Amino acid sequence: MKLGLALPTFGPDACPEGIVRVCRTAEDMGYDSLWTGDRVLAPHVPGAPYPSADGEMPRAYENHMDPLVALTFAASHTTRVHLGTSTLNGLWLPPVMLARSLTTLDLLSRGRLIVGLGLGWMPDEYTAVSVPWKGRGARLDETLDVLREYWANDVFSHQGPLFTIPETVVGLKPRQKPAPPVLLAAFTPGGLRRIGRRLDGWLPVAMPLPHLMGMWEVIQKAAAEADRDPSALRMALRVNPRLTDSRTGPERMPAAGTLAQYVDYARAAAEAGVHELFVDFGQTPASLAERVDLAGRFIEGVRRG
Known part of the structure; x- marks a missing residue:
């Protein structure tokens, strides 16, 4: 299983020095990937509860970086690790502009991009970017259509219910062939089936493993029904540790526990x-130095096992 680490693109350590230090940490320690997320708003009272046990949005989101710009900066300070979004809200940009940005980043990183898309959870952010909250599934499907057409063709045009793109020559192509992998964060039955039918993989969050693998079976079945190879799909599991000083009971993991429990x-x-697991120590009240220390202890513990 590959291991990844979240970049400090939220909170007080979201700065050039923080990103460079975590980039060097990741490559020196043997991590396989670096990840960042997406926010445009951080209201005091969001229009919907945060999808966590307590419903509270992390206040670190009040200081947030652009995820693709941050990954481009990370690409310039690394040579080996893959660079992923967990998640990029793919509906906040016109799809042809999204395709251009992703292709550029894959080229500049020399083929290390992992495109992780999500639909978000906060209607306020859709209002801020003038994109309707209603109809997100249909908008995602057409966005995926445009991405695939952009990457597959030297000349393409698109006429759909939501987007019209006049015929254009597409000279810019990604380094990865035929395209960078596109994963989706989804948890509803319809979203899981969409992954099986047309995505390259799944971006779940940590949950009890029997439940996780049961959802993975839904994706695998949908892929087989769509005449796709289920074994070609991948899963990249996000873990947001809430670290405790003493061991928690099994009913609380992976929501909260000691570092040793997260290693287990x-x-x-x-x-x-699970194909890949990445950990975000930015969800803990730790300094950057403490995050680096935790990252070292975590990968050492997992690899030792």
């Missing part, structure tokens, strides 16, 4: 068949 969870995930 990662080992069990590898045995269950």
